[in-house]
Amino acid sequence: MVGSTDDTPGVHFFKQERQHLFEIQQEIARKSRFVSILTEPSRELWLKEHGNKPEILLVPTGVDRKIPAPNENPFRCYPEKIAVYIGSLYLNSQRDTNLIWQRRLNTLGALLKQRGIRLCLLSLGLFDKIDPDVVTCLGGVENDKVWDYHHFADVGLVLAQGAVQHNESSKIYYYLRAGVPVVSEDSVPNNYLIEQAQLGLISPYGNDEKVADLIQEATERPWGRQRAIAYMIQNHSWDSRASIYHNLLVAGRSKEPMNG
Numbered sequence: 001m002v003g004s005t006d007d008t009p010g011v012h013f014f015k016q017e018r019q020h021l022f023e024i025q026q027e028i029a030r031k032s033r034f035v036s037i038l039t040e041p042s043r044e045l046w047l048k049e050h051g052n053k054p055e056i057l058l059v060p061t062g063v064d065r066k067i068p069a070p071n072e073n074p075f076r077c078y079p080e081k082i083a084v085y086i087g088s089l090y091l092n093s094q095r096d097t098n099l100i101w102q103r104r105l106n107t108l109g110a111l112l113k114q115r116g117i118r119l120c121l122l123s124l125g126l127f128d129k130i131d132p133d134v135v136t137c138l139g140g141v142e143n144d145k146v147w148d149y150h151h152f153a154d155v156g157l158v159l160a161q162g163a164v165q166h167n168e169s170s171k172i173y174y175y176l177r178a179g180v181p182v183v184s185e186d187s188v189p190n191n192y193l194i195e196q197a198q199l200g201l202i203s204p205y206g207n208d209e210k211v212a213d214l215i216q217e218a219t220e221r222p223w224g225r226q227r228a229i230a231y232m233i234q235n236h237s238w239d240s241r242a243s244i245y246h247n248l249l250v251a252g253r254s255k256e257p258m259n260g
Helices: 015-031 040-050 095-114 143-151 171-177 192-197 208-220 225-236 238-254
Strands: 034-037 055-058 081-086 117-122 135-139 155-157 182-185 200-203
Touching: 015 040, 034 040, 040 055, 081 143, 081 171, 081 208, 095 117, 095 135, 095 208, 117 143, 117 208, 143 171, 155 171, 155 208, 171 182, 171 192, 171 225, 182 208, 192 200, 192 225, 200 208, 225 238
Parallel strands: 034 055, 081 117, 081 155, 117 135, 155 182, 182 200
Antiparallel strands: none
């Protein structure tokens, strides 16, 4: 979701890319019966920009009910505890955000190195400013192998796009589904998953020292990982998301006139 201008709070797409996305939204508003939106802040923005038609469905991201079992530890050559950042840093767009995140990963990598923790980056995005002395870049990983980088990590890192953010972070779903404690910043709108799963800690936005401290704490605390996994499967699998659309289709069919 984006707004009609570049200064929409909580939206971190700008200029031509934001305009392109907004034009797509306008087409959706004109031609669709329903629109699925991920977060409540985005729903409120849609209402402001496009009104209450089409009907809005609030359907967050989901995660696989079944995932590959742990196989081989991809971090076995590193003696330190492992913090991972798994996800895109943007490749062909959002260069300003890309540079901010690279700078922050460098800062956090240095802080974690002082604490005996290695920060590993798995990304297909552009990471040309990453300092290899403090951040280990592992590049992209095939989908069927990426789960081992979740299973064997000690903590998963989430960075917010800004002090206000509308878009949820999908990586939280995947960290929690694998039973990995999460350290996230407080402006990420789906941090409630961390709280409800009781697997992770939340830091004030932009406080890198605090983020590093919480990552260290997360590597040392005992966690109810299986409880968190069960919570994600029961409440946030793609099966549960699909049921929303299934119920909608069933309701729609029940309103159709009978032939004959």
